[in-house]
Amino acid sequence: MRRLLTFAVLALALALPAGAAARMNGSSDGTLSVKDARGTMTIQGRGGVIGSFAKGSVTINDPVDGDGTGPIVTGDDWSKDKSDTATVWGGTRVRFRIIGGTFKIVVRGRGINLSFVGKGSVIVNGAGTDDDGSYAVNGGDYNLIPAFALPFALSSATSP
Numbered sequence: 001m002r003r004l005l006t007f008a009v010l011a012l013a014l015a016l017p018a019g020a021a022a023r024m025n026g027s028s029d030g031t032l033s034v035k036d037a038r039g040t041m042t043i044q045g046r047g048g049v050i051g052s053f054a055k056g057s058v059t060i061n062d063p064v065d066g067d068g069t070g071p072i073v074t075g076d077d078w079s080k081d082k083s084d085t086a087t088v089w090g091g092t093r094v095r096f097r098i099i100g101g102t103f104k105i106v107v108r109g110r111g112i113n114l115s116f117v118g119k120g121s122v123i124v125n126g127a128g129t130d131d132d133g134s135y136a137v138n139g140g141d142y143n144l145i146p147a148f149a150l151p152f153a154l155s156s157a158t159s160p
Helices: 002-026
Strands: 030-061 072-074 078-081 086-126 134-137 150-154
Touching: 030 150
Parallel strands: none
Antiparallel strands: 030 086, 030 134, 072 086, 078 086, 086 150
């Protein structure tokens, strides 16, 4: 019984700081959702991005090695290293993600779908067609992506 009580106290002591740190860091995170976009979407921030596109390219710059998963890209037809920390992948029906840490992602193409949770700066820039897709911030209503560069800071305080 004493061994079980000791284990329970130890588990609780280890879990409380981790839970508090996660709550403190995540409480100011914002969310971005992009649906069926055409154009260029740029995210520079800290958090996580999961996305895909029908045709185009994604450039991911992961400047701090080991602060997250690093870029994970599948379905690409080609890739090219731009620097020690940046790579561009392209093709059709490509999926990508980077979870944790600091990064910069630039997605160019059509059929872009992505979700970002974190803090940072975002630029949505449609291609100027009749339907360049839509985006939503912090669970708000979806807005049409404009045919010009629309920059904004993303956090939990960002209003849609």
